[in-house]
Ligand code: DAT
């Protein structure tokens with residue numbers, strides 16, 4: 623698999639409950655490294671572009687309004703097989719179905735407010751990183 627980069631967001635509900643440190647600690651303890659990070663509030667335009675694949679879904683409006691409701695931490699995570707590893711550490715989309723010990727099981731509040739985003743493939747990771755980071759902001763670790 624080799625060293626990969628993936629895109630991660632700590633979502634507004636998790637930032638609000640002061641869980642940034644716990645979530646980053648979980649990533650680091652399982653072998654991922656933070657290669658870029660930015661605390662910001664997403665604009666509606668960027669959020670809609672980021673979630674474009676879900677535009678026709680009934681929850682799209684609710685998703686965008688939640689994701690723009692408060693600060694988020696945008697990150698590039700890197701490491702061996704980072705894309706899949708990140709998805710495993712996050713757990714299932716629905717926190718009620720997420721395995722014990724995953725970030726979503728611990729910090730997710732609902733299907734929508736599920737604490738973290740993680741890219742679902744290498745191609746998605748590159749697309750998503752390019753929306754939020756300039757090339758020079760991604761550190762080579
Ligand atoms: P994931 O974030 O696990 O990749 P996804 O890409 O299917 O899941 O959906 C993107 C986000 O949209 C997800 O993190 C939370 C929200 N979402 C998905 N399905 C939903 C639903 N049925 N109701 C409300 N929000 C939903």
Ligand code: MG
Pocket residue numbers: 742
């Ligand atoms: Mg997804």
